[in-house]
Amino acid sequence: MTETAVADTPDQTEEGVRRRDFIYIAATGAAGVGAASVLVPLVSQMAPSADVLAESSTEIDISAIQPGQAIKAVFRKQPVFVRNLTPKEVAEAKAVDPASLRDPQSLEDRTKKGKENWLITMGVCTHLGCVPLGAGEGEVKGEFGGYFCPCHGSVYDTAARIRKGPAPKNLEVPPYEFASDTVVKIG
Ligand code: FES
Structure with a gap:
């Protein structure tokens, strides 16, 4: 109590x-x-170590990609576009004076000699990192026939060079080489 x-x-x-x-x-x-x-x-x-990044690479069989088609692959966990340009798309890209571009590069600067129809770029918009449309079947390619980023309207041409909209740079071309006529090794 x-x-x-x-x-x-x-x-x-x-x-x-x-x-x-x-x-x-x-x-x-x-x-x-x-x-x-x-x-x-x-x-x-x-955050993978520099060693891991340096070693990682992706091999892509391009034998089934017809002119006018593209595929989306993955390289270092990011989308990459592999595109087989038609002769018309190659001609359109070559007809542009690089000096007139926001990020001046020729198609030759962005492809391998003798294989200018193979356009290999990261599928990451250089504005804020969205994945542009244009690599998938039936996707909008934008008014310059390359890629269109739906996030804020950046438009890339048939060499994936920025032509309109807020993106400051062309789609990045990753390091790559042709392991054979039908296999590309990225990285
Ligand atoms: S992220 Fe592509 S236009 Fe903004």
């Missing part, structure tokens, strides 16, 4: 409140530490 009376005193209640405050703050602090310790390994997993 005496113990109950003591527990009901204002002092005891105040101490109880203080205890709860402490537990609440301590729990929040522990959660914060937990979140930080989860985040660090996640970030380090997402």
